[in-house]
Each structure stands twice: as C-alpha cells, then as structure tokens.
Amino acid sequence: MTEVLEFMFGSYIYFVTAFFIGVNATYTILLIRSYREILAYMRHNTFSNYRVMVQSELTPPVTIIAPAYNEEATVVESTRSLLKLNYGNYDVIVVNDGSKDETLNVLRREFSLFPSNQLYIPTLETERVRGIYKSEKPEYRNLMVVDKENGGKADALNAGINAARYEYVCCIDADSLLEEEALLRVMKPFLEDETVIAAGGIVRIANGCRVVNGRVIDVALSTKLLPIFQVVEYFRAFLSGRMAWHGMNGLMIISGAFGMFKKSALLEAKGYNRHTVGEDMELVTRLHKIKRDRKEPYRIVFVPDPVCWTEAPESARVLARQRNRWHRGLLETILLHGTMLFNRRYGVIGSAAMPYFLFVELLGPLIEFAGYLAVGGMFVAGILDVRMAVLFFVVALFYGIMFSVGAVLLEELSFQRYPRPRDLALLLAFGVIENFGYRQLTILWRVKAFWDYFVRGVRSWGAMQRKGFAEAAAS
Amino acid sequence: MSVELIIVAALAVGATFFVVVVATGLLINKVAEARRSKKRERLYQFYSGLFADLLLQPVLEGEDGETVRKQYESLLTEVKSGLAWSPPAQKLLHRQAIGSVLIDFSSDLSGESMDRLQYFFESFGFVQDEVALLKSRKWWLRAQAARDLGLLHAMSATERLTSLLEDSHPDVRNQAMQSLVKLLGVDSLRPILRKARNISRWTSLELSMIVKNFEEQAYPYLIEALSYPDQSVVLFAIEMLSETGFVAAVEPLMNVAESYPNIVVRAKATEALGRLGDQRAETLLHRLLKNPYPSLRASATRALERIGSPSSVPILSERMQTGPLAERLSAARALARSGERGMVRLRVAGEETDQTMRAIALHVLEEIEGVGA
CATH class of the missing domain: 1.25.10.10 (Leucine-rich Repeat Variant)
Known part of the structure; x- marks a missing residue:
C-alpha cells in the first residue's frame, strides 16, 4: 500500500515539478516580451500628438456603451465623467438592463431625460427594449439611455451596439471612470492601422485614489489589504500578460471594463454571447476565430496607457464571487472554442494563447491545489522528503515574488502612476506578502468555480455591491 | 546533496537574486530619479535665464553676416569654456539642458532672435549631431532628430528630411513631414503628397x-x-x-x-x-x-442632405420609400433639409400607417425639432 501511495504521490510531484518549470518558463518569456513591447510603445508614444485628434474633423466619431444594472450609487457620476472626455465627436449610451433599483429614475432626473422617437434597429437579438431616452439639455445632447428588460451584461451591450450610430464603439462598465484622454489613446491604433478591429486599455484600481467630479486626481494605494493585492495582480495581468500577447497578436481578452471595437466586426460576430459569464473573453476569442477562418488580415491590440479606473472589491466575499465568475467565464470560453486548441489554422491563438489559458490560467489553480493536497497526503503517509518540499516551496515562492516584482518593474519603467516611493515600497512588499495566504485563497476560489460550474450548474453573474467612487476612494 | 536539490536551490537563488536586485534597484532609482529630475530642472532654469539674456543682448545692426556671427559667438564664449572644463557626465547633462532650452525657445521666436538661436544651436554642434542621428538604425533616434531639426529651422537639413519622407517607419516619416512644413511652408506639400x-x-x-x-x-x-x-x-x-x-x-x-x-x-x-x-x-x-x-x-443621398435643395424633394421622397434602412434614413434627413416642401413631406410620412416609414420620419423630425416632435 505504502509503495502504491509513494508511487502515486511521487509521480504527481514529478508532474507538478514539470508543470511548475513550464509555467515559470512561460511567465519569464511573457515578462521579457512585455518589457520589449512596453519600451516600443513608450518610444512610439513620444511622437504622438493627441491634440490633432481633438482638433481635426477627420477624427472618427465614437459611441461609448455603458451597461448599468442596479448602479444607482455610481451611475450619475460615471455618466458625467463619460460626458466630459477629451474627444472630438462621441455619443454616450447608457443601457439600463432592467435595474430593480432607481438607476433609470436617477438618470432621468439628473440629465432631464425625455422618451425619444429615436429609431432602434434590433440587428442583434436582445431582450425587449422598453424605451429610449434623450436629454432635453443641449449640453447632454450626446447622451442616450436605452431602457430594456433584464438580460445580463452581454445582452445590454448588444442593445447598445444596436443603438450605436458610429463605426467605433467603446464598451465600458457603468461603474468605471475613464481618464480624460483614454478615448484618444485607445482609438489611435485604429487610425494607424486599418486592420485593427479591437483594442483594450488598462484597468487600474481606484480604491485609495482621490476622485473629484468623476476624475482621479491623486493616485494612491488603498489603506485596505485586498485592493493592494489586486493592484499587484492587475499589473501582472495587464502589463506583463496582455502586453506580451498583444505583441504576438494573440490577445484573447479585452477587459469588459474598457474596450474599443469596430462595430462592423461586432455585427459580423453577431455581438456578445448572451449565454456566458465571460462575455468579454468569449467575444475576443470568437473575433479571432472568425477572422482566421476567413483568412482576413486583422489585429486585436492592447494599449497600456489609456486608463480605466475601477472600484475593486474590498471584502473577501465579493472578491471570491468575482474571481469565481472570471474563472467560470474562462472555462466556458475554452469549452466553447475548444476546436481552436492546438489547431495550426488559428496561428498563435491555437498554438500558444489558448494552450496558455487552458494549462496555466484555467487548470493551473487546480494543479496547484492538488499539489498542496499531495504534499499533505505524503506528509500523513510519512513519505514526504520535507527538506525537498520546503525548498520547492521556497522556489515557488520566490518565482511568484519575481513575477510580481517584474510587473511592478514594468509599471515603474513605463507609466509610474504611483508617484510616492512609499507606494512603490508597499507594492513590492505586497508582491511578497500575497504568496502567504492571498494567493492560496484565490486558488481556492478558482477551484470552487469548477465545482460551481460542473456540479452545481451555476451560470449566473452574482452581485457586486458598489459604494460609489467618493466612498471607495476614501478607503 | 542530490542533483535535484542543487537544481532547486540554484533556481531559488536565481529568483531571489532577481527579486532583491530589481526591488533594490527600483527603490534606489525612484529616489535617484527624483534627485536627477530636480537637478535637470535647476539646470533648465539656469540656462533659460542665461539664454534669455543672451538673446536680448544688443548686436551691431547692418553689419555683414560674418561680423554678426562673430558677435553671436562671443556671446557663447563663457558658456562654452564652462562646458569645456566639465567632466563628461556633467557636460552631457548641461548640453541636454541647453538643447532643451534652445528647442523650447524656438517655438516663440522669430526674426533676428530666431537667427541668433539657430546660430547657437549650430555653434554648440547640435545640428551636426542631429543630422548624424538621421542615419541611425534606431527609428526613434531618427524621428527625434527629424523633429528637432524642424523645431530649430535647420534649413541645411531640408534635403535629408525630404529623403526621410520615404523612411520605413511611419513616426520618422511623420516627424520629417512636420519639420519640412516648418522649414518650407506651403511648398512642402508637394514633396509630402507626392512621396x-x-x-x-x-x-x-x-x-x-x-x-x-x-x-x-x-x-x-x-x-x-x-x-x-x-x-x-x-x-x-x-x-x-x-x-x-x-x-x-x-x-x-x-x-x-x-x-x-x-x-x-x-x-x-x-x-x-x-x-x-x-x-x-x-x-x-x-x-x-x-x-x-x-x-x-448612399454618398449621393448624404450629399443632397448637405445641399438641401427643394428640387431634390421628389427624388428623395422616392428614395425614402424603399431600399436599405440606412439609405432611407439618409433620404429622410436630406428631405428635412430641403426646405418647407421637404418638411411637409416628412410630417406626412410621420403619420403613415407603414411602421418603418413612420419611425424614420419621427426619428428625423425629433433630430430637427427636438423634444416632442
């Protein structure tokens, strides 16, 4: 019996070691590629005069779509911030997705909305649109509110796409704040290259920042632990992950919080998938699939400096729900587009990006979780080489820290949005601390996502409580 | 000690080394950068004041070019001798500050002051440096040089800048284009558009x-x-x-x-x-x-919308009845701008039983007349 156990655990440990080496080699490659890409972007940006985009009448107009569900606390401030962006010609469409709270009424009151005769062409299938509202006030003439029955975020975005009148649509979360120049910056790749069909910007965490009139005016870290952990995580995801995939045209996700698309490409793809919780990733993967199936030249890009500020969960309960949802979304996307996996027809997507998302992002937590169980089992069975296990843990720990520090390094080399040396020291420290507890917790949440998806059959979003930026910033 | 253990330990040491070096480096750099930035600012302020004075000092008028240039050069003697005695790192820092000051001044100057500024730029060897950079293999250096030459009105670089219009990198081409406009004015449009x-x-x-x-x-x-x-x-x-x-x-x-x-x-x-x-x-x-x-x-309909001529009403009414929705909408908009007859036609359409027709008409009427159309 002991021999069998020893063989099983031993084999698993060898597998985990091989997996560990593979994952860390991948992370290293991504980090190096990101560094190169960010450097190239920074150089290129030195010669970009965004003023011409504001001044020239040739700048293409944009429609911003912000779906809102029970967002009465933040929707007015977010909408106001969207209406104040630095961009020539743009519309803002807020889609009220059948909110049960006062979202629609606060919008109607604040922006003097009236029921409009605006023509609505339901090109993409959505839940019933109850009405379209526009503002009586000339200063809000570019605002439209689409009121519809509840159908989820993807459904609301599709309704917004139907109502959009311009070729470029920017999909954002109604609870996010865009920086004044964000639209200009995310739009630039479309102007430089006709084949760009989608572009994503960076999402940063607003908790701890000073927000005045819908603008982040002082960037700082939160005083609470969870948001700081998430800042480091976001650096890793955006700066050292997406930037590298962008360089290979292998970007598989554009965050739902902030992405710009060509409307024609969205219509070609029949809009967002209404039956998945990871609609942002699923859409981008589908766009890749469609374009590669048709052998059409295209690019999906990531732009690292147009910032979208978002309120991060501050309680473990809400964060757990968010991570659980993200992981289920990833799982659904991989299941839906499994045919692309290791398929040479899909180029870098099929041969690198999808395998990465499958083995590293999706199965990684499961393998790591099973690794902890195996170590526990071996210890109980008395067959654990404690010295080796401790050393392995130390290596894993330091590699985890290395990639966190690497991501902070990328931020410091490029955008330096956290000006205080104290904040930098804190971020570096949290890159270390996160490996003791926080990392394991997120693994647990993500493992639970498998259980929820396959066993409990959970397909819903779950609620996210918002405090509003003024309050969130204070924390 | 087993081989596996040595490998694992080596990996741990490698990762630790990276973390310690990067983290320490980052923190030191953050503090040092703040100091460097202050120093650069101080130097910039110093040279801004100095060159503002040098640009304001009177020179003899009506003299020939050579004499004027000698006077300009005499203004720079002190700065140049100061630079000559500086260690290389210091010299570089000072030259960078001088370059920035001269470039920043260039946007506000004209006439004799601009001539003097150009002379200063040449005399410090900046023009030669920038022209040499135009041949660099690094595109960002070529682009930077192209931009600076334009800002400093370096007429001697016109030909080289024109050849950069065919550079392989778009940023270099754009900077060359902008600089040529500064140097040649409207005449630059011909080579720019042709190339x-x-x-x-x-x-x-x-x-x-x-x-x-x-x-x-x-x-x-x-x-x-x-x-x-x-x-x-x-x-x-x-x-x-x-x-x-x-x-x-x-x-x-x-x-x-x-x-x-x-x-x-x-x-x-x-x-x-x-x-x-x-x-x-x-x-x-x-x-x-x-x-x-x-x-x-579609383009013709949109064009007629802009022209807004009453003579187009019959043909636009016809276009509003059939065809793709976007074209019908465009025809309705054109009607709205075709005088009273067009508006009457649109109001009639707003009461029609055909749902799409009515929706199009009401949509356009609201665009024109606002709330409650």
Missing part, C-alpha cells in the same frame, strides 16, 4: 492640421494631388478640399465623382460635393442616386 504612400488615418489627421493652417494656399497642391497615383493621397486631397470649403474645387471633384476608376474614391468625392454645398453638383447627384453601387447611392 506619400498608403497614408494612414493618423497621418491624415496630422496632415489635415497642416493643410488647414495654410488655408487657400494649399488649394493648388490638393488639386494636383487628385491626379497622384496613390489612392490614399487622392482620398486625403478630396477630404481636405471639402473640409476647407474650396468652392473652386467643385468642378475637379465632379470629374472624380463621375469618372475615377475606383468606387471608394468616387463615393468620397460625391460626399465632398455635398459638403461644399454647391448646387452645380445637384444634377450629378440626382443621377448618382440611381447608380447600381449602393455606396455611391
């Missing part, structure tokens, strides 16, 4: 600002560009001719709209005719409304 290939929309935006600044002076160059072989240049010229409202461009644009071999270009020219709002184009636009190409029909 341009597949210009992106971004380049179009930058060029559009240049063309707008030249106003009607740009007109002959744009008309000439209508016959250039590169389609993107032709499209740009059409866009700008309509954007800047050169009514004299109606005839050439009508020719393009009618007979250019490419439909995209014809459609663009058709829309441009609408923007110019000249009724001479009306007959052609009516004819294009019946063209088999949908893009041409």
Whole structure:
C-alpha cells in the first residue's frame, strides 16, 4: 500500500515539478516580451500628438456603451465623467438592463431625460427594449439611455451596439471612470492601422485614489489589504500578460471594463454571447476565430496607457464571487472554442494563447491545489522528503515574488502612476506578502468555480455591491 | 546533496537574486530619479535665464553676416569654456539642458532672435549631431532628430528630411513631414503628397492640421494631388478640399465623382460635393442616386442632405420609400433639409400607417425639432 501511495504521490510531484518549470518558463518569456513591447510603445508614444485628434474633423466619431444594472450609487457620476472626455465627436449610451433599483429614475432626473422617437434597429437579438431616452439639455445632447428588460451584461451591450450610430464603439462598465484622454489613446491604433478591429486599455484600481467630479486626481494605494493585492495582480495581468500577447497578436481578452471595437466586426460576430459569464473573453476569442477562418488580415491590440479606473472589491466575499465568475467565464470560453486548441489554422491563438489559458490560467489553480493536497497526503503517509518540499516551496515562492516584482518593474519603467516611493515600497512588499495566504485563497476560489460550474450548474453573474467612487476612494 | 536539490536551490537563488536586485534597484532609482529630475530642472532654469539674456543682448545692426556671427559667438564664449572644463557626465547633462532650452525657445521666436538661436544651436554642434542621428538604425533616434531639426529651422537639413519622407517607419516619416512644413511652408506639400504612400488615418489627421493652417494656399497642391497615383493621397486631397470649403474645387471633384476608376474614391468625392454645398453638383447627384453601387447611392443621398435643395424633394421622397434602412434614413434627413416642401413631406410620412416609414420620419423630425416632435 505504502509503495502504491509513494508511487502515486511521487509521480504527481514529478508532474507538478514539470508543470511548475513550464509555467515559470512561460511567465519569464511573457515578462521579457512585455518589457520589449512596453519600451516600443513608450518610444512610439513620444511622437504622438493627441491634440490633432481633438482638433481635426477627420477624427472618427465614437459611441461609448455603458451597461448599468442596479448602479444607482455610481451611475450619475460615471455618466458625467463619460460626458466630459477629451474627444472630438462621441455619443454616450447608457443601457439600463432592467435595474430593480432607481438607476433609470436617477438618470432621468439628473440629465432631464425625455422618451425619444429615436429609431432602434434590433440587428442583434436582445431582450425587449422598453424605451429610449434623450436629454432635453443641449449640453447632454450626446447622451442616450436605452431602457430594456433584464438580460445580463452581454445582452445590454448588444442593445447598445444596436443603438450605436458610429463605426467605433467603446464598451465600458457603468461603474468605471475613464481618464480624460483614454478615448484618444485607445482609438489611435485604429487610425494607424486599418486592420485593427479591437483594442483594450488598462484597468487600474481606484480604491485609495482621490476622485473629484468623476476624475482621479491623486493616485494612491488603498489603506485596505485586498485592493493592494489586486493592484499587484492587475499589473501582472495587464502589463506583463496582455502586453506580451498583444505583441504576438494573440490577445484573447479585452477587459469588459474598457474596450474599443469596430462595430462592423461586432455585427459580423453577431455581438456578445448572451449565454456566458465571460462575455468579454468569449467575444475576443470568437473575433479571432472568425477572422482566421476567413483568412482576413486583422489585429486585436492592447494599449497600456489609456486608463480605466475601477472600484475593486474590498471584502473577501465579493472578491471570491468575482474571481469565481472570471474563472467560470474562462472555462466556458475554452469549452466553447475548444476546436481552436492546438489547431495550426488559428496561428498563435491555437498554438500558444489558448494552450496558455487552458494549462496555466484555467487548470493551473487546480494543479496547484492538488499539489498542496499531495504534499499533505505524503506528509500523513510519512513519505514526504520535507527538506525537498520546503525548498520547492521556497522556489515557488520566490518565482511568484519575481513575477510580481517584474510587473511592478514594468509599471515603474513605463507609466509610474504611483508617484510616492512609499507606494512603490508597499507594492513590492505586497508582491511578497500575497504568496502567504492571498494567493492560496484565490486558488481556492478558482477551484470552487469548477465545482460551481460542473456540479452545481451555476451560470449566473452574482452581485457586486458598489459604494460609489467618493466612498471607495476614501478607503 | 542530490542533483535535484542543487537544481532547486540554484533556481531559488536565481529568483531571489532577481527579486532583491530589481526591488533594490527600483527603490534606489525612484529616489535617484527624483534627485536627477530636480537637478535637470535647476539646470533648465539656469540656462533659460542665461539664454534669455543672451538673446536680448544688443548686436551691431547692418553689419555683414560674418561680423554678426562673430558677435553671436562671443556671446557663447563663457558658456562654452564652462562646458569645456566639465567632466563628461556633467557636460552631457548641461548640453541636454541647453538643447532643451534652445528647442523650447524656438517655438516663440522669430526674426533676428530666431537667427541668433539657430546660430547657437549650430555653434554648440547640435545640428551636426542631429543630422548624424538621421542615419541611425534606431527609428526613434531618427524621428527625434527629424523633429528637432524642424523645431530649430535647420534649413541645411531640408534635403535629408525630404529623403526621410520615404523612411520605413511611419513616426520618422511623420516627424520629417512636420519639420519640412516648418522649414518650407506651403511648398512642402508637394514633396509630402507626392512621396506619400498608403497614408494612414493618423497621418491624415496630422496632415489635415497642416493643410488647414495654410488655408487657400494649399488649394493648388490638393488639386494636383487628385491626379497622384496613390489612392490614399487622392482620398486625403478630396477630404481636405471639402473640409476647407474650396468652392473652386467643385468642378475637379465632379470629374472624380463621375469618372475615377475606383468606387471608394468616387463615393468620397460625391460626399465632398455635398459638403461644399454647391448646387452645380445637384444634377450629378440626382443621377448618382440611381447608380447600381449602393455606396455611391448612399454618398449621393448624404450629399443632397448637405445641399438641401427643394428640387431634390421628389427624388428623395422616392428614395425614402424603399431600399436599405440606412439609405432611407439618409433620404429622410436630406428631405428635412430641403426646405418647407421637404418638411411637409416628412410630417406626412410621420403619420403613415407603414411602421418603418413612420419611425424614420419621427426619428428625423425629433433630430430637427427636438423634444416632442
């Protein structure tokens, strides 16, 4: 019996070691590629005069779509911030997705909305649109509110796409704040290259920042632990992950919080998938699939400096729900587009990006979780080489820290949005601390996502409580 | 000690080394950068004051060029001797500060002061340095040099900048373009438009600002560009001719709209005719409304919307009845701008039983008349 156990655990440990080496080699490659890409972007940006985009009448107009569900606390401030962006010609469409709270009424009151005769062409299938509202006030003439029955975020975005009148649509979360120049910056790749069909910007965490009139005016870290952990995580995801995939045209996700698309490409793809919780990733993967199936030249890009500020969960309960949802979304996307996996027809997507998302992002937590169980089992069975296990843990720990520090390094080399040396020291420290507890917790949440998806059959979003930026910033 | 253990330990040491070095380096750099930045600012302030004085010092007027240059050089003696005695790192820092000050001053100066500034720039060897950088293999250095040469009005670099219009990197081409405009004025448009290939929309935006600044002076160059072989240049010229409202461009644009071999270009020219709002184009636009190409029909409808002539009401009413929704909407908008007869037709359509027709009419009426239309 002991021999069998020893063989099983031993084999698993060898597998985990091989997996560990593979994952860390991948992370290293991504980090190096990101560094190169960010450097190239920074150089290129030195010669970009965004003023011409504001001044020239040739700048293409944009429609911003912000779906809102029970967002009465933040929707007015977010909408106001969207209406104040630095961009020539743009519309803002807020889609009220059948909110049960006062979202629609606060919008109607604040922006003097009236029921409009605006023509609505339901090109993409959505839940019933109850009405379209526009503002009586000339200063809000570019605002439209689409009121519809509840159908989820993807459904609301599709309704917004139907109502959009311009070729470029920017999909954002109604609870996010865009920086004044964000639209200009995310739009630039479309102007430089006709084949760009989608572009994503960076999402940063607003908790701890000073927000005045819908603008982040002082960037700082939160005083609470969870948001700081998430800042480091976001650096890793955006700066050292997406930037590298962008360089290979292998970007598989554009965050739902902030992405710009060509409307024609969205219509070609029949809009967002209404039956998945990871609609942002699923859409981008589908766009890749469609374009590669048709052998059409295209690019999906990531732009690292147009910032979208978002309120991060501050309680473990809400964060757990968010991570659980993200992981289920990833799982659904991989299941839906499994045919692309290791398929040479899909180029870098099929041969690198999808395998990465499958083995590293999706199965990684499961393998790591099973690794902890195996170590526990071996210890109980008395067959654990404690010295080796401790050393392995130390290596894993330091590699985890290395990639966190690497991501902070990328931020410091490029955008330096956290000006205080104290904040930098804190971020570096949290890159270390996160490996003791926080990392394991997120693994647990993500493992639970498998259980929820396959066993409990959970397909819903779950609620996210918002405090509003003024309050969130204070924390 | 087993081999596995040694490997694992080596990995741990490697990762630890990386973390410690990077983290320490980052923190030290953050503090050092703050100091460097303060120092750079101090130097910038110092040289701003110094060069402001040097630019204001009187020189003998009416003297020949050589004498004036000698006077300019005498103004720099002190600064140059100071630099000569500085250690290389310090010298570099000071030269960078001087370069920045001179470049920043260049945007506000003209006449004799600008001549003097240019002389200073040359005398410090900045022009030679920048010209040498134009040959660099690194595109960002070429682009930077192209930009600086333009800012400093380095006329001697015109030829090199012109050749950069064909550089492999778009940023270099754009910077060369901007600099040539500064150096040659409106005459730069000819080489720029002639050498341009597949210009992106971004380049179009930058060029559009240049063309707008030249106003009607740009007109002959744009008309000439209508016959250039590169389609993107032709499209740009059409866009700008309509954007800047050169009514004299109606005839050439009508020719393009009618007979250019490419439909995209014809459609663009058709829309441009609408923007110019000249009724001479009306007959052609009516004819294009019946063209088999949908893009041409759509462009003609949009053009008629801009012109807003009552004589178009019958044909627009007809277009509003059938066809793709976007075209019908466009025809309704055109009707709304075709005088009282058009509005009456639209109001009638607003009460029709045909749901789509009514929706189109109400939509357009609301756009025109606002709330409660």
